[in-house]
Amino acid sequence: MTVVFWILIFLTTFCIMEFMAWFTHKYVMHGFLWSLHKDHHKKDHNSWWERNDFFFIFYAAVSIGCFIGWQYYGFWAGLPIGLGIFAYGIAYFMVHDIFIHQRFKMFRNANNWYAKGIRRAHKIHHKHLGKDKGECFGMLVPPMKYFKK
Numbered sequence: 001m002t003v004v005f006w007i008l009i010f011l012t013t014f015c016i017m018e019f020m021a022w023f024t025h026k027y028v029m030h031g032f033l034w035s036l037h038k039d040h041h042k043k044d045h046n047s048w049w050e051r052n053d054f055f056f057i058f059y060a061a062v063s064i065g066c067f068i069g070w071q072y073y074g075f076w077a078g079l080p081i082g083l084g085i086f087a088y089g090i091a092y093f094m095v096h097d098i099f100i101h102q103r104f105k106m107f108r109n110a111n112n113w114y115a116k117g118i119r120r121a122h123k124i125h126h127k128h129l130g131k132d133k134g135e136c137f138g139m140l141v142p143p144m145k146y147f148k149k
Contacts, residue, residue: 006080013084014091021092029055048103059089096122 029037029052039045040052063085070078099107099115100122107115 002076006077009077009080010084010087013081014088017085017088017092021088024055056089056093059085063089 036051063082066078066082069075097103
């Protein structure tokens with residue numbers, strides 16, 4: 001029965017992370033920590049590293065904290081929560097950094113309805129270079145209006 005709970009917690013955590021991506025993007029990245037996120041909208045450097053990548057480090061630290069809580073402090077839900085955050089981080093990295101922004105040259109020829117919708121939604125968001133007026137949404141499930149035929 002414990003495995004069933006762990007799977008449910010893992011899946012719930014993964015889904016909650018989509019909400020967290022939207023919330024963090026709208027109210028933190030385009031809010032009080034715009035100074036870290038703005039180089040993602042307007043690249044003003046020649047490095048592969050962006051200040052925006054500190055958000056990745058934050059969520060990695062939260063995931064690692066859950067693993068530590070599970071391993072050393074008896075927080076039994078720490079493992080599935082940590083794995084859910086980690087899995088979402090991998091999915092986000094694959095979709096956002098590799099597929100959309102081509103930080104690594106992979107998945108360039110993906111051309112199905114989902115790929116087109118994700119690209120379209122992200123392009124609309126990035127047309128605004130400033131802190132305000134950019135529509136914010138989760139990365140893996142943007143609004144259905146972007147999935148046109």
